[in-house]
Amino acid sequence: MPQGSLCNREPIKTEEALKTLLADKGGVVYYKEMEELDVDSDLLWSMLKKTCKSRTRTWLEICARCGMCAESCHFYRVNERDPEQVPAFKIQSTLGEMIRRKGRVDNAFMRRAMDYAWGRCTCCNRCGTYCPHGIDTGVMFSYLRGILFAMGFVPWELKIGSGMHRVYKAQMDVTSEDWVDTCEWMEEETCEEWPDLKIPMDVKGADVLYTLNAREPKHYPEDVAQAAILFHLAGESWTMASEGWEQTSLAMFAGDWEACRLQVQNVYDAIERLRPKLVIGTECGHAHRATVVEGPYWVGRPDGKPPAPYIHYVQWLAKMLREGRIKIDPAKKIKEPVTLQDSCNYVRNHGLARCTREIMSYIAEDFREMTPNRENNYCCGGGGGLNGIGRYRKERNKALMTKRDQIIATGAQLVIAPCHNCWDAIRDLEEEYQLGIRWSFLKPLIISMAVIPDHLKAAAEDFVNEA
Amino acid sequence: MRDLYMFLTGPGLIVALLVFFGGLAARALLYVQGLDWKLDRVAYIPHFKQGLKGAAQSIYRWLIPFGTHGWRKSPFFTVGFFAFHFGVIVLPLLVAGHAVIAENLLGFWLPHLPPAAADFFTLCAIGGAGLILARRIALPEVRHLSTWRDYAVLGLATLPLLSGFLAARHFPGYDYWLLLHMVSAEALLILAPFTKLSHIALFFMSRAQLGMDYSIKRGGDYRGTSFPW
Incomplete structure (x- = not known):
């Protein structure tokens, strides 16, 4: 089968496509289709030639296969020290082999590569700090994820996740309307205990713009209220944005770089629109990585920095406690x-x-x-x-x-x-x-x-x- | 035999050295040319100075025995690794026999090690290679990873040490040891830019890149110190 109806090389771009994919519970049909999915070797090889440059090629080439990365990997440690869980083995037998074969790989190879890229590596980058040559296998697995995504070999949930970002500009189906409603509701609820508390929306020129994880309004709205309480306690002049409030990126986990760019651009647009002095992100790791660390590169900012100083919640909290504002x-x-x-x-x-x-x-x-x-x-x-x-x-x-x-x-x-x-x-x-x-x-x-x-x-x- | 000796210490050596230095310099240049701030997601140029600091630290720390978490975690390998690498870097430059060739080619003497010291470092390096090989075979996670290339590279790098030692000590078959020494060493020089031995240059490039990555993008602004390798 060249391309499946659910499992194919096209990212999810419409709400309808998203709902159809979601309706396939557990991705049963999706994974069935994946077993038949065509590998376009020419496309694969041209992508590799275009994007796999000297850093990655050198990493793959000079790996001395010394195995010093083995012990650094949490998967290796808990899987009875299986030699197939050594980071160098995992990347050499997937991305390395793909390049050595100039993209001439079959469907089974691609599915195995997917199982390795998402099921045997969390891109924690720990192994890279244990390699004498400075080979960062986590970075390479993230790169491989992008290649696999483009070829249609991506876990069902992450195809959905990146689709969510493309359709809703959030990792979950939270529209701007839902978001603003949630904030209003939380403000009302919290006011009972904190009378003057406000959850300001779209205030221009506030000291702080706060961004967060869509799970918070969707599943843990009290987290939004807690953030508001702490800003209130610290006497911070702050705001949230009705658009560009979502800081996370399942697209980054999926390797859907275009969706990554679109997502982070929303946030940067909010920054440009509201011109805060400082942006603070919630207590989330990957959201910070996506929006503060990697995001500037996805949107092509040459200095590698977001449009305004952008810090993690723990940085703000440490400052508030240090200065006695909390x-x-x-x-x-x-x-x-x-x-x-x-x-x-x-x-x-x-x-x-x-x-x-x-x-x-x-x-x-x-x-x-x-x-x-x-x-x-x-x-x-x-x-x-x-x-x-x-x-x-x-x-x-x-x-x-x-x-x-x-x-x-x-x-x-x-x-x-x-x-x-x-x-x-x-x-x-x-x-x-x-x-x-x-x-x-x-x-x-x-x-x-x-x-x-x-x-x-x-x-x-x-x-x-x-x- | 004499002609062959003259060739290997004269034009042959010069060609091998040119390929070695020229080839490795080209590999290093091509490496830098192939870096891409957008694909690598590191703003190398705007934060170059900050990046250089990180690069220097990243190289320096890894050149110190037991200087990093990685080295401390694998003490056996660390000892073998440094014994071997110290030998293969220092001996070609500082062995008395090489000083003679250098005088013939350059017209002046270079400083050299007393023979006993040269022997000591050679044996350490050969011992180091032995440890590296033993580890590669003994540890399942390393054995499984290894390909014939990894064994070949280690063999190719050890052969000049072994043959050089036997020749310098005038073991029986001196002429052949000497010949083997020169041929294997020049083969190593010529193959270096085209094989994994390119790490002679690319180790520094790759370490520098990751050092820059960590100091420019991944926390250099906040860590206060360089990355704790």
């Missing part, structure tokens, strides 16, 4: 042992380890580091989109074991995970392995520990009295 009640600090998950996307790949440690120093009395940590930390096990792919659920659940053991070794039962992907992975880890742990974002913890300034207390009392 104060922690010493009596309410976390007394029990608590540990912290370092997100690969903003710690190894954006250097923010110090910020989260600084936050911990203000809020925890018994903070326990995982080992290893910071830049050297292991992936939660669900990164790179793996959390969301049904086809690789078994692989994902196994991949959680490294994090499980790291958490157990700290002796802590509370894990702070300022990243949506890590948060999900740790939640699933508890479900799968039942350690009796709890996990949390920073926002709800900070709110529960913060000192409420007198003027806000007075407003709350007035509000109660009037009612």
Whole structure:
């Protein structure tokens, strides 16, 4: 079969196509069609020639096959040290082989490459820091994902995910109308406790523009309210955007670079339109990677920077605590042992380890580091989109074991995970392995520990009295 | 035999050196030419100075034995690796026999190591190669990865050490050891730009690129220090 009706080289561009693909529950028909999907070798080879340049080719060529990347890979460690889980083997037998064969590969090869690119690598980039030659296999797997996506070999959920970005400008079916409604509803709800609290929308020239993850309005609207409460507490002049509010990119996990560009352009357009002094993103790792770290390149910004200074939530929070704009009640600090998950996307790949440690120093009395940590930390096990792919659920659940053991070794039962992907992975880890742990974002913890300034207390009392 | 010796220490050597240095320089230049800020997603030029710092750190840290997480994690390999690489870099430049050839070609003497030191480093390097080979065969994850090319490259790089040592110590069959030494060493020089031995130059390029990537794009602004390799 040249191209399937669901599984094909065309990205999802319309709501109708998206709904049709969604209706194929679990991608049963989709994956069936994939088994017959044609590989256009000429197209594949011309793509490789155009985009696989000296950095990647050199990586593939000079790999000394020393296996120093083996131990660095969380998949290798939990899969009985299977030699086929060594990063160098995984990339050489997929992308390396594809290039050596000048694109003359068959359907089975492509499906195996897909299983490796999404089911055996979370693009955490840890192996790259263990290679004497500086070969970043995570970067290559991300590149391979793009090639596979263009050829139609992409996990069902991620084809949907990138389609969501193309159709709704968000990773989920949250329209701008839904989004604005959710914010209004959250403002009303939160006002009961925080009378003067506002969730400002489309305010030009505010100090701060806040962007977030579509899951928040869709599934955890209280997270939007919590962000508003903390801005309110800190006395921040802030706003959100009715368009360009969604910071995440399932398209990045899918390797749909055009959708990546479209998505991040929405956010940058909002920045240009509202001209904030600073943009702050929510507690999400890949959203930060997509919009702050990689995004400038997708839209072709030569300086590699977003249109305005753009920071992660933990950077803002560390600053607020440092400057005393949010104060922690010493009596309410976390007394029990608590540990912290370092997100690969903003710690190894954006250097923010110090910020989260600084936050911990203000809020925890018994903070326990995982080992290893910071830049050297292991992936939660669900990164790179793996959390969301049904086809690789078994692989994902196994991949959680490294994090499980790291958490157990700290002796802590509370894990702070300022990243949506890590948060999900740790939640699933508890479900799968039942350690009796709890996990949390920073926002709800900070709110529960913060000192409420007198003027806000007075407003709350007035509000109660009037009612 | 004499003619062959004269050829291998004269024009043959010059050609081999030209191919080696010219070829590796070309590989390095082509590497830089093939970098693409949009595809690599690294703004090399606008943040060049910051990038260079990261590049230097990324190379420097990996040149120190046990200087990185990676080296510390594989102590056995690290010892073999540095013993071998120290030998293959230092010996060709500082062995007394080579100084004689250099004098013939250049007309002046170069400093050289006392023979005992040269022997010591040669044996260390051969021992290092032995460790690397043993590890490649013994560890399933490395064995599974290895292709004939990996064994061939190690063999090709070790042959000049072994034959050079035997010739310098005047082992029986001296003439043949010497010949094997010159042929294998010149073959190595000529093949270097076209095989995995190109890492002699490309190691620095690749390490520099990743160093720039981490310092320009992946957190250099926030980390406060260079990437903790």
